Amino acid sequence: MISLPVVGIVDYSSGNIRSVINAIESVGSKTKLVKAPDQLKDCSHLILPGVGAFGYCADQLRASGMLPALENWVFQESKPLLGICVGMQLMASFSEEQGIHEGLSWIGGSVKKLEKCLESNVRVPHVGWNDVVFKEDFGQIKSGEVIAFYFDHSFAYQNPELGKELAFCWHGCQFTAVIKRENIVAVQFHPEKSQSAGMKFLKSFLAL
């Protein structure tokens, strides 16, 4: 019997897991919490959520023992993985949030406070709905589209060396909103909290 596609949500005690499950199920997919490497085997897609301070999330993910299996998933098996918010930022080489913390280096680059790139004074944290400009097609979303998504962050991704910037946003300066490196998608906003725009984004990821 062929098992149905299931979206695995990596549970390393650092995410808004509940919201991600709700959103994925509302677009018609099954979900499964993934806490151990052997739970990956029924999954077709993975989501790496992340809410909280970078250092804390990175420590939790390393302590979970899931990292080798996740790296095998994205680099050997080339299966789709979506990192959300801090789940995106973890893919950098390092972050400057509360001191320097080493990231996973999946996409390279660094994570810096939004203020550091500012020419003007905008309010940080960057909280609320902001326009995201897509430079490339992503599933149902076409290049050139401008769509408002919900953001809630103080730090942002800089120079995704190994990935392609699919979309950007503007808050005092331009920053990367969506990165894609082959089957890895990383997003700074919260698709799971972005009403119908978010659902469209999640469906596009699930079509990978």
Add this chain to the structure above:
Amino acid sequence: MTFLSTLKKRIIPKLLIRNKVYGKQTRPILVVTKNYKEVFEVGDPVSQAMIYEAQLADELFVLNIDSLPISQDLQLLHIIEKLASETFMPLAVGGGVSNLDDFALVLGKGADKVSINTAAVNDPSLISRAAERFGSQCVVVSIDHRFDVSQNRDMVFTHRASRNSNLDVVEWAKNAVVAGAGEILLSDADSDGFGKGLNLDLARAVTDVVDVPVIISGGCGTAQHFVEGFEIGKAEGIAAGTFFCFRDQNPMETRAHVRNAGIPIRIET
């Protein structure tokens, strides 16, 4: 200061929740208040939230006004869980949150941001500890204020705006941000429920000195009050309870008015 961003202003329905005893059962219900004292029942918080979602509210702010410790309020936690599964918009929750375990509990139910009020005044280190663990972006310091005749100005009040803390509003907002607050919810208890307009002077005094987003609340009675709050008060978000619950006004109509005034606001999803 110039603020170069395409960020939209936010219209935020406020859901005040209180437990009501029906015979042997206790059930959380949606209410609105006047002056934080008189309480009017509205109905079911989850169905109201679903209406707000259909009307494109930008965020929901849920406040438990019983001041029961949130970890003991299983019914309220269940409501938060339901709100997070029935709506797909940002959810801020406050009322009865007093330690890091409470933060973790509420976030685990699907909230995105947690607000603290009396607990932050009692122990400002809670702000820093929460910011360190969960990030500033999820720590909202909620400030209730009332006019104090002896001081001839508004002061910070705690315990559902019933006790004067003798803290100055602007100073406390500044200190809360230094401690790590990622957002301030500024609520005028005296104006609550009257629909006569927001306290714009105090809002502006706060938004001029802090660089985090400020949500203001208390007194919205017309869509024009929202425009004033954004333009004069320089608020990033405006929260309202009574305005959306009882009037023939909904977030979509308010949004159209705000947009016509030339203020950046989300028009569709």
